[in-house]
Amino acid sequence: MIRGNSASGKSSVAQGLRDHYGRGIAIVGQDVIRRNVLREHDTARGANIALLSTIARAALDAGFHVVLEGILYADRYSHMVTSLVRDHRGSSHCYYLDVPLEATLVRHASKADAAYLEQVTDSHLASWYRELDLLPSGLETVIPAASTLQDTIAGILRETDLTSASPVPPPQCKSSQGDAMNPLVLMSDPRVAAIPVRECGEPLVDVRDHGFRVDPRKQDPLGAFAHVREGVLARLKQARSLLPAGTDLLFIEGYRPLALQQRYFTEYRDELAAAHPDWTAEELHQNASRYVSPPEIAPHSAGAAVDVTLADQDGHELNLGTRVNASPEESYRACFTHATNISDRARHHRTLLLNAMESAGFTNYGTEFWHFSAADRYHALMRQEPHARYGPIQLAQPAGSAT
Numbered sequence: 001m002i003r004g005n006s007a008s009g010k011s012s013v014a015q016g017l018r019d020h021y022g023r024g025i026a027i028v029g030q031d032v033i034r035r036n037v038l039r040e041h042d043t044a045r046g047a048n049i050a051l052l053s054t055i056a057r058a059a060l061d062a063g064f065h066v067v068l069e070g071i072l073y074a075d076r077y078s079h080m081v082t083s084l085v086r087d088h089r090g091s092s093h094c095y096y097l098d099v100p101l102e103a104t105l106v107r108h109a110s111k112a113d114a115a116y117l118e119q120v121t122d123s124h125l126a127s128w129y130r131e132l133d134l135l136p137s138g139l140e141t142v143i144p145a146a147s148t149l150q151d152t153i154a155g156i157l158r159e160t161d162l163t164s165a166s167p168v169p170p171p172q173c174k175s176s177q178g179d180a181m182n183p184l185v186l187m188s189d190p191r192v193a194a195i196p197v198r199e200c201g202e203p204l205v206d207v208r209d210h211g212f213r214v215d216p217r218k219q220d221p222l223g224a225f226a227h228v229r230e231g232v233l234a235r236l237k238q239a240r241s242l243l244p245a246g247t248d249l250l251f252i253e254g255y256r257p258l259a260l261q262q263r264y265f266t267e268y269r270d271e272l273a274a275a276h277p278d279w280t281a282e283e284l285h286q287n288a289s290r291y292v293s294p295p296e297i298a299p300h301s302a303g304a305a306v307d308v309t310l311a312d313q314d315g316h317e318l319n320l321g322t323r324v325n326a327s328p329e330e331s332y333r334a335c336f337t338h339a340t341n342i343s344d345r346a347r348h349h350r351t352l353l354l355n356a357m358e359s360a361g362f363t364n365y366g367t368e369f370w371h372f373s374a375a376d377r378y379h380a381l382m383r384q385e386p387h388a389r390y391g392p393i394q395l396a397q398p399a400g401s402a403t
């Protein structure tokens with residue numbers, strides 16, 4: 001988001017970002033919506049406020065990066081802007097172009113649009129001007145007037161990680177496949193279910209007792225999410241030790257009770273069925289298994305799988321291209337581990353994670369960069385092992401708790 005007074009350079013910065021990045025960036029300009037589309041005054045109850053939010057959300061949902069730019073006075077627009085930032089599942093960056101009134105008047109006078117200059121005079125600019133009209137909670141990075149247009153654009157591209165990402169959406173490929181060289185084996189592949197399980201009986205253990213960074217987003221009352229088999233914990237420890245200094249594993253989810261797995265699977269399959277009424281039951285089952293494992297072979301319900309990502313040394317989640325648990329539809333398949341429609345930096349982070357986890361003996365699921373498992377049926381098939389060692393398991397209930 002780019003805010004600032006009239007003639008502070010917001011739209012030039014937005015245009016410059018798009019010129020560098022190419023297609024895939026939507027510019028949502030307050031002036032365009034308020035003046036051109038609605039032709040309304042800027043008031044606290046203006047219809048443009050909700051419309052800006054709706055357009056930005058729709059563009060994000062369609063897979064675009066969004067640059068929202070405008071004067072967007074803090075007292076009128078901060079609620080809309082902070083809600084957008086709060087609800088956005090990717091990363092958000094807010095900038096305020098801090099240009100003194102005198103400099104905005106000079107920039108304004110240099111505009112080529114004579115009709116606009118006639119309509120918008122210096123006294124308009126002066127009456128609209130608000131000094132350092134920042135949003136609450138330190139959301140914005142203030143860019144001083146001394147920063148040149150080129151420097152501002154380069155800085156924002158760098159910070160937002162948009163320097164070299166390819167435009168979205170990516171080239172189309174068949175929805176249930178990888179590429180010709182590395183076809184994905186889906187969880188629904190009958191070869192996975194055909195792998196026998198020789199249950200080894202290892203218990204579930206709580207990773208929170210072992211110093212891992214554990215993200216609370218999948219937390220449940222019993223702490224089931226933080227459990228994994230003993231051997232999985234050992235591998236996690238090894239993977240963690242293999243990461244370069246300054247990066248750490250961020251643990252999101254391990255064990256998942258079978259009933260929850262069943263619910264996730266049914267919900268997602270029903271979502272696909274609503275979006276693709278022409279798909280057969282088999283197509284639905286297969287495509288659902290890109291994102292949720294069929295319950296009968298679920299690695300999470302065997303305590304064999306972990307969803308993990310990377311954090312920096314202060315625990316801040318790193319950018320790995322999409323949010324963890326982004327669905328193929330939501331992310332234009334950028335959630336696929338080897339997706340090409342992510343930035344170089346995100347790719348680098350994915351490679352760090354993949355290398356560490358695979359070296360520690362995990363197998364990744366190619367449709368989810370964050371999902372790894374060991375000694376379950378999927379892992380056994382991919383590593384050509386004759387049987388799995390972890391089958392479905394139940395988490396012991398604490399003594400005295402209701403069943």
Ligand SMILES: C[C@@H](N)C(=O)N[C@H](C)C(=O)O
Pocket residue numbers: 187264290291292293294298299300305307325365368371
């Ligand atoms: C739902 C998603 N986070 C997930 O866990 N997917 C894998 C494939 C699974 O269900 O095992």
